[in-house]
Amino acid sequence: MVKYGNNAVVGQSGGPTAAINASLCGVISAALSSKKIGTLYGMANGIDGFLNEKLYDLTSVFTDNESDLEKLKLTPGAALGSCRFKLPSEESDPQFYEKLFDLLKKYEIGYFFYIGGNDSMDTTAKVSAYAAKMGIDIKVVGVPKTVDNDLCGTDHTPGFGSAAKFVAAVCAEIRRDTAVYKQKCVTIAEIMGRDAGWLTAASALAKTESSDGPDLIYLPELPFSYEQCFEDIEKAWNDHPDVLIAVSEGVKLENGTYLGADSSNVDKFGHAQLSGAAKVLEKKVKEHFGCKVRSIELNTPQRCASHISSLTDINESFGVGRFAVGAALDGNTGVMAGIVRCDCDGYRSDHKCFNVSEIANKVKSVPRNYINERGNYITDEGLAYLRPLIIGECNITYKDGIPQHYIFPKI
Amino acid sequence: MVKYGNNAVVGQSGGPTAAINASLCGVISAALSSKKIGTLYGMANGIDGFLNEKLYDLTSVFTDNESDLEKLKLTPGAALGSCRFKLPSEESDPQFYEKLFDLLKKYEIGYFFYIGGNDSMDTTAKVSAYAAKMGIDIKVVGVPKTVDNDLCGTDHTPGFGSAAKFVAAVCAEIRRDTAVYKQKCVTIAEIMGRDAGWLTAASALAKTESSDGPDLIYLPELPFSYEQCFEDIEKAWNDHPDVLIAVSEGVKLENGTYLGADSSNVDKFGHAQLSGAAKVLEKKVKEHFGCKVRSIELNTPQRCASHISSLTDINESFGVGRFAVGAALDGNTGVMAGIVRCDCDGYRSDHKCFNVSEIANKVKSVPRNYINERGNYITDEGLAYLRPLIIGECNITYKDGIPQHYIFPKI
Numbered sequence: 001m002v003k004y005g006n007n008a009v010v011g012q013s014g015g016p017t018a019a020i021n022a023s024l025c026g027v028i029s030a031a032l033s034s035k036k037i038g039t040l041y042g043m044a045n046g047i048d049g050f051l052n053e054k055l056y057d058l059t060s061v062f063t064d065n066e067s068d069l070e071k072l073k074l075t076p077g078a079a080l081g082s083c084r085f086k087l088p089s090e091e092s093d094p095q096f097y098e099k100l101f102d103l104l105k106k107y108e109i110g111y112f113f114y115i116g117g118n119d120s121m122d123t124t125a126k127v128s129a130y131a132a133k134m135g136i137d138i139k140v141v142g143v144p145k146t147v148d149n150d151l152c153g154t155d156h157t158p159g160f161g162s163a164a165k166f167v168a169a170v171c172a173e174i175r176r177d178t179a180v181y182k183q184k185c186v187t188i189a190e191i192m193g194r195d196a197g198w199l200t201a202a203s204a205l206a207k208t209e210s211s212d213g214p215d216l217i218y219l220p221e222l223p224f225s226y227e228q229c230f231e232d233i234e235k236a237w238n239d240h241p242d243v244l245i246a247v248s249e250g251v252k253l254e255n256g257t258y259l260g261a262d263s264s265n266v267d268k269f270g271h272a273q274l275s276g277a278a279k280v281l282e283k284k285v286k287e288h289f290g291c292k293v294r295s296i297e298l299n300t301p302q303r304c305a306s307h308i309s310s311l312t313d314i315n316e317s318f319g320v321g322r323f324a325v326g327a328a329l330d331g332n333t334g335v336m337a338g339i340v341r342c343d344c345d346g347y348r349s350d351h352k353c354f355n356v357s358e359i360a361n362k363v364k365s366v367p368r369n370y371i372n373e374r375g376n377y378i379t380d381e382g383l384a385y386l387r388p389l390i391i392g393e394c395n396i397t398y399k400d401g402i403p404q405h406y407i408f409p410k411i
Numbered sequence: 412m413v414k415y416g417n418n419a420v421v422g423q424s425g426g427p428t429a430a431i432n433a434s435l436c437g438v439i440s441a442a443l444s445s446k447k448i449g450t451l452y453g454m455a456n457g458i459d460g461f462l463n464e465k466l467y468d469l470t471s472v473f474t475d476n477e478s479d480l481e482k483l484k485l486t487p488g489a490a491l492g493s494c495r496f497k498l499p500s501e502e503s504d505p506q507f508y509e510k511l512f513d514l515l516k517k518y519e520i521g522y523f524f525y526i527g528g529n530d531s532m533d534t535t536a537k538v539s540a541y542a543a544k545m546g547i548d549i550k551v552v553g554v555p556k557t558v559d560n561d562l563c564g565t566d567h568t569p570g571f572g573s574a575a576k577f578v579a580a581v582c583a584e585i586r587r588d589t590a591v592y593k594q595k596c597v598t599i600a601e602i603m604g605r606d607a608g609w610l611t612a613a614s615a616l617a618k619t620e621s622s623d624g625p626d627l628i629y630l631p632e633l634p635f636s637y638e639q640c641f642e643d644i645e646k647a648w649n650d651h652p653d654v655l656i657a658v659s660e661g662v663k664l665e666n667g668t669y670l671g672a673d674s675s676n677v678d679k680f681g682h683a684q685l686s687g688a689a690k691v692l693e694k695k696v697k698e699h700f701g702c703k704v705r706s707i708e709l710n711t712p713q714r715c716a717s718h719i720s721s722l723t724d725i726n727e728s729f730g731v732g733r734f735a736v737g738a739a740l741d742g743n744t745g746v747m748a749g750i751v752r753c754d755c756d757g758y759r760s761d762h763k764c765f766n767v768s769e770i771a772n773k774v775k776s777v778p779r780n781y782i783n784e785r786g787n788y789i790t791d792e793g794l795a796y797l798r799p800l801i802i803g804e805c806n807i808t809y810k811d812g813i814p815q816h817y818i819f820p821k822i
Contacts, residue, residue: 016591045593071621077587084592165812170712172813176488177715180427181495182456187711210482210816299707300598301581304588308718310812390812401576401721401801402583405621 003137005108011043012078013116017159018306019317020145023115025073026321028062036329046083072406074394076304079408086119087126097130111139111328117146121336121360128334139328142336142356143321147303149198152362153354154338158320161313161389164202166305171206171213178242185292186243186285190278192302194250197221197366202386203246204378215243220250221366222375230288232376251277307403311392323351347388412548416519422454423489424527428570429717430728431556434526436484437732439473447740455822457494483817485805487715490819497530498537508541522550522739528557532747532771539745550739553747553767554732558714560609563773564765565749569731572724572800575613577716582617582624589653596703597654597696601689603713605661608632608777613797614657615789626654631661632777633786641699643787662688718814722803734762758799
């Protein structure tokens with residue numbers, strides 16, 4: 001086995017979250033305190049920046065700079081910059097790997113950390129496989145992140161808890177807003193999750209003694225039926241005039257088409273109208289009942305509203321980053337650092353390495369037993385899984401009324 | 412002058428905000444501690460509920476119940492319930508006033524407090540004018556609320572500061588989210604304000620040492636031009652690839668039509684497409700530049716995200732409610748309790764009564780000197796006006812990760 005050196009490099013990739021920088025902080029914190037690791041480099045804009053040698057020297061930036069690291073921990077977005085870059089297969093582009101490994105050699109990299117979602121685990125798998133094949137000793141460890149919570153292996157993904165807390169808190173608040181009038185009305189909140197309904201399911205956490213939260217919750221895991229939805233709304237109206245629906249952006253009809261691409265959603269001239277699930281449902285409910293209907297797309301703040309991050313999520317995201325460094329130093333490669341839930345009273349989590357080739361390019365859906373029989377709400381089992389992940393509030397630093405973030409200097 | 416009694420009644424009306432219940436708490440707190448006021452009633456769903464004798468006995472509910480009052484202070488939505496009810500003129504419907512005053516007599520009301528926006532000040536004006544005409548001694552005082560900040564007289568409106576803080580904080584966070592890629596892109600945040608751009612202007616507060624905030628800000632106070640906007644975007648791209656635009660929902664073209672109703676916004680068959688300002692602008696920018704464009708409607712959370720309320724706003728909203736009671740006890744009627752800004756170093760506010768007939772049915776726009784010459788950003792004068800209003804964070808009570816609210820029992 002050839003070893004290029006003891007330096008390390010870390011990159012961020014894919015869509016950002018409110019917790020992806022907490023994982024970066026975990027990697028930085030563990031790497032800086034390890035005597036086995038030399039310089040820690042940060043890729044500007046992921047693997048794409050690395051290939052163009054756009055690198056931060058994180059060891060210089062953060063040594064003796066605890067307060068900036070704390071600020072970075074609660075900064076949304078990918079502070080190093082991100083990219084959407086799917087690595088080619090070795091067979092299709094061997095020169096790509098030669099160039100990549102020439103650079104890893106140039107910077108004497110022995111440890112390679114990549115923070116991201118499914119595509120990033122694919123990168124982790126490919127880089128580690130190539131290194132193994134060529135007999136090069138680089139420990140390649142993936143660090144998961146996604147608000148969608150749809151990565152396999154890990155009990156849940158860093159970033160999900162903070163997004164879930166925003167969704168649940170805002171649904172509780174929207175509920176107070178919709179409850180003010182006596183007239184029958186329907187409010188539809190559209191929540192992120194193209195393939196898996198985890199984040200939409202988290203809206204059920206809005207139900208507390210002081211808020212009903214959503215009355216109806218529809219996930220992409222089950223086919224959506226307008227007729228059933230209309231029946232559900234009528235039933236909910238028996239209790240109160242303001243019905244709140246949480247619907248996943250990825251909800252599909254029985255025939256497999258997204259609500260937004262529903263061919264029956266046409267204008268008066270018969271032309272197909274493309275829009276979000278909530279907008280389409282708003283139109284249908286309005287047509288059916290003739291009542292006041294409003295749709296609210298929760299949109300980007302779901303993944304960047306770090307002012308209401310989950311303390312559990314931020315701590316775990318940081319912990320997963322630290323654990324990834326420890327795992328690499330222990331000799332693991334081609335793995336994803338993940339979270340396991342301890343089988344104990346109350347909630348406690350621990351870390352574990354997962355073989356990345358078994359995780360990449362797979363999707364973890366919400367299991368059937370987390371959804372009620374009617375397919376319009378979350379069961380107690382589902383709530384028990386979700387609730388611990390949004391617990392705790394972070395100590396946000398405000399200046400002039402605005403949360404403060406950490407920004408890397410331009411390179 | 413005939414006096415019906417020493418009881419008081421308070422109602423909430425119009426669209427809710429994150430601070431309208433803080434004003435209600437102010438009224439409750441002052442009324443309960445005054446020996447001159449007997450029972451304080453709360454109208455369920457405003458004047459509409461009062462006419463149907465749907466009333467809470469707030470004196471019973473909140474005497475010796477300080478903690479519920481504190482919870483109510485930070486609860487979004489109109490906790491008593493709201494209505495949209497424009498009082499008829501006396502000439503057109505004298506029986507309406509006879510019925511209303513019969514009920515005021517039945518409940519021995521001597522003090523009438525109405526918390527709301529422009530329509531509520533109209534209610535305040537009409538009820539006080541009728542009482543004066545009939546020689547009935549009821550002190551009628553309006554308490555302002557609106558996230559739009561477009562009421563005349565008062566320096567700013569209770570509810571605006573909290574909405575402004577949410578807008579600014581979320582724009583700072585969205586900016587971190589959009590900054591992650593290297594590719595040129597445009598993100599458009601649509602902000603509430605049909606007639607006045609105050610809340611959109613507040614997005615400029617996102618600019619701090621750790622965030623650029625929006626690059627471009629367009630208000631309804633000035634006509635919007637696509638050509639100028641395209642030039643502005645190109646110029647902003649000289650600095651960084653991710654351009655963030657804050658646009659008011661009420662922005663209009665030179666010819667006076669709303670962006671969303673622009674007749675040139677047609678599908679490929681020539682049919683008019685109606686949608687929000689940001690959606691229309693998204694399409695236009697995409698067509699012009701062919702780059703990635705995303706629109707984000709900040710939507711209802713702007714007026715209900717009390718988890719990030721401005722402490723200044725909550726305290727002032729509470730203060731205005733208390734002041735309204737004091738003003739009524741001092742003999743004022745037909746007035747709106749409002750806020751004045753002290754002419755001193757730093758920020759300090761005080762209260763004042765404004766003659767409600769001079770306020771109702773008028774709109775306060777953002778003055779020209781708060782907007783830069785080019786019409787695409789806020790001046791230092793504007794920022795100096797806005798900044799104090801979002802300062803300070805509230806101590807939110809969370810349970811199971813969710814902010815706790817106060818809900819009145821059903822009646």
